[in-house]
Amino acid sequence: MSFREDYLFWRLAHYFVSVGEYRIVQLSKDQKELWLEKIENKKYQVIRLLRYDIDWSNWMQRDIELTAANGEQIRRQLAKRNMNVLNLYVSTYLPVDDYEYRISKPFVNPNNSKTNVTTVIFDRNGYNDALGRLTELLQTDVSFTLKNEYEEQEIEAVKQATLAQIVIKAKSEQELFKYGKPFFTYIFIAIQVVMFLLLELNGGSVNISTLIHFGAKSNPLIIEGEWWRFFTPIVLHIGLLHLLMNTLALYYLGIAVEQIFGNFRFLFIYLFAGFAGSLASFVFSPSISAGASGAIFGCFGALLYFGVIYPRLFFRTMGMNILIIIGINLVFGFTVPGIDNAGHIGGLLGGFLATGIVHFPKKRKLLSQLFFLITAAIVTFVFLQIGYKS
Template sequence: MDSLQHDYYFYRIIYHYVENKGYRILDQKRNEVWLEDDEAKPRRILRVVRVDIDWANWLRRDVESAVKQFELVRRQLRLSQIVGENIYVSLYPPVDSWEEIQKPYDDAKNKKTTVYPSLVVRHGQIEERHSRPLLLPVVQDKESVEELELAIAQLKQAILKITKQKEKQERSLFLYGKPILTYVFLLMIAAMFLVLENNGGSTSILTLIEYGAKYNPLIIEGEWWRFVSAMFLHIGFLHLIMNSLALFYLGSAVERMYGTGRFLFIYFIAGIFGSVASFAFNEQVAAGASGAIFGCFGALLYFGTIHKKLFFRTMGKSVLMILALNLLFGLVVPMVDNGAHIGGLVGGFFAAAVVQLPSQKKSYKQFTTFLVTILTIAILVWYGINNDQKTPSALLSLQIGQEYLQQEEVEKAYPFLQRAVEDGADMPEATFLLAYAEATFANYETAKELLLETIDRREDFHEAHYNLALVYLELDQPEEALASVERAIMLQQDEELYLDLKERISAN
C-alpha cells in the first residue's frame, strides 16, 4: 500500500510539472521521466525517478551516472548551460549515511551542467525534502488499493493527453498549408530555363536581357517589370539546380507554415525586394530566385521571433547556420549578388510580418510594416537611379560587346566596348576587342594604339600580335607587319592563319 502511494505521488509530480508548470516531456520510461522547462534561463531539466533506495552507495553511483546523462542531454539540445534536478521518489531514505550526496554535482569537464539531487520521502502527510528546495504538489493519500490504481491510471492518461495536445499544437504550426505554389514556381523556373536554352542560351547576357533579367539601363528607361521577371530566370544549369533545391526545401517549409496565400505574398515581396536592392547597388545583369529564397529565410526568422523556444528547439540553429554560411559565401565570392540576397532576406522578414502567421491575431503593426516595406522599396529604387557608385560595370559592358561581335553586329558592340575601356576594364581583352571594332570602321591608327596597349598588358596574347600585323598592312607598314606575325607564330606555332599571313607578307 505504501509503495503504491509513492507510485501515485510519482505520477502526481509528473502531472504537476506538465500541467501546472508547462514542462515538456523529453523522455519517459516505466519509472523514470525526463522533463524540460524551456522558459528557464539557464534551461532547467528534471529527472524524476521512482525507486526504493536501500543503500547510499547505489544512490551515489546513480547520481554520478545521471550527471553524465544530463550533460548528454545538454549537448543534444545544443544548450550552453543547464541546471538539472535529479528527484528520487523513495519509500524510505537509505539505511546508511547519505548526507554527502546532497551537494550539487557539476560535469567534471566543462562545468556547463549542474545537477541537484533531491530525495522525496512520503510518510502519510509528511514530506521530507533534501538539498535544493523543490516546488512539489501536496496531495492527499488514497485510502484503498483500488482507489490508488484508478488514480494512477487517470494520471497516466492525463499526462499522455496533455503531451499529445502540446505535440499536436506544435505540429500544426508547421503543417498549416500544402506546398502547392512551391511546385508551381519550380515548374515555371524550369520552363523559363528551357526557353532561354532554346533561344541563345541561359549564359548569354543578351538572351538574359531579352527575356527579362535585371538590367539597370532598361529599368531606368521604364521596364520596371524586370524586378519580377528576373526572379524566374537562371544563369546556367548549376545556378538553376542550386536555387531549385533551395526553393524546394525552404519554399515548402514556409508555404506549409504560412499557407499558400501568405507564401505568395512573401515570395513576390522578397523577390522584388532582392531585385530592387540589386538595382540599387549592382550594375551587373542579374537573374535568379535567390532574393525570394532568402526571403524564405526571412520568413523563418520571423517565425523564430514569434515562437522563439520552438524555433530553437527544432530548426532554429540549423537555419541560422545555413543562412550565415550563405551570407559568408556571398562575401567571399565576388560574382555573388549580395544586394539581392540581403535585400530578399529583409523583404521576406517584412512580408512575413505583414501577413503574419495563421495563428496570430490581426494587428495594426501589419499595416505599419506594410508601409515601411513600400517606403523601403521606394527608397532603394530612388537610390538605384541616383547611385553612381554601384559595382563597376566594365565587365558587363565587355561581355555585351563581345556577344554583339560574335553576332557580327559591330555597330551595336562598339559603344559597349568603348565604355568598358573608359570604365577601366583591367583586362587586355577589352582593348583587343575595341581595336577589332576600330579596325572594322577603318580607324587603323586607333586600332594600332589599342593593340599595342593590349600587348603591353599581356605579351603572350598571340591573337593581338596577329591583328596588329593586319593593321600594319592596312597602314602600309610591311616590315612591322612581318615582325608582328612572326611574334604571333612564335607564340602559336601551328596556327595556319599566322603562317599564311607571313607567307603572303614575305611574297610581297
C-alpha cells in the same frame, strides 16, 4: 500498498506538463523515469523525474553523474550554451547513510561545467519540505495535497491525464508543419524551368542581351521606369547549374514554408522576398543579375521567424541545420566572386519581414504584424530612394 509515491510521481509530471508547459523528451519503458524539457525556461531547461526507492547515497551519486551526462547530450542537441537540470527523486524513504552533502549544491561534472544538476528528494515523511524546496528553485508556487493512501485507479487517472496532455501538445506541434499543401512551390518551379527553356531558345541563358530582354535586373532600365524588373529576375536563371541548384533549394525550402504558412502566405513571402533581394541588389550592385536566390533566402527568413516564435520547436527540429546552411551560403557569397550576396541578404531580411506581416495561419498578433508592416514599408521606401537617386 498505499501507492502514495507512485501517485506523487505522476502528479508532479502532470504539473510540469500542464502548468509548467514542459515537453516530454523520454519516458522509460517501465514508466518510472521521465525527462522533460523547456529550453526557454531561464531556471531549469530540463527536468528529470525518477520513481525509485533509494537505499544508499553512493548509488544516488552515480545516478546524478549519469543524469549530468544525459543532460549534456540534450544541451548539445538543443545548442544551448549552458544547461540546468532539475533532478527529482520520488522515494519512499531517504538514503540510509549520509547523503545531504551530495545534494546540498548543484552537481557539476569536473570535465564539463556547462551542465548543472540540482537534486531534490521527495520522500514519504518530507514531501512538504521537498515541495517548498521546489517552489524556491522554480520561483513559483508548487503545492498540492496528498492523501495517505491511493488506489491504483487514482494513479492511472492522473497518469492518463498527463499522457493526454503530452499527446495534445505533440499534435498541436505537428499541426504547425502541416497547415497547407504545396501548390505555389510547384508553380514557381514550373515557371522557372519554362523560362530557362525560353532563354535557351532565344540566345542562351548566359547571354546578357537575352537576359535583359526577358527581364533580368538592370539598374539603368529600372531607373528609366521598368519597375517590373524587381520581380521578373525571380524566375530567370543564368546557366543550367544555377537553375538546378535553385530548383532543388526551392523544392525543399518552398514545400516546408508553404506547409507551415499556407499557400497565399507563402506566395506573399516568396514574392516580397524576391522583390527585397532585387531591391538590395539594385542599391548595392550595378551588375546584371537574375535568379530565385533572393526569394529562396526569403524562405530561410520565414523559417527564422518560425524560430523566433517557437524557439524550442525550431531548435529541436531544424534550427541548427538552417543556421549552418545560411552561414555557409553567406560566407560562400562573400568569398566567391560573381555572387550577388546583397540579393541574398535582402531576400533573407525581406522573407523575415514578410512573415512577420502575415504571421501564422489562424493566429493573430496585430501589434506585431503592424510593426513588421511599417518596418517593411519604411525600409522599402528608403532603399528605393537611395537606389533611384544614386
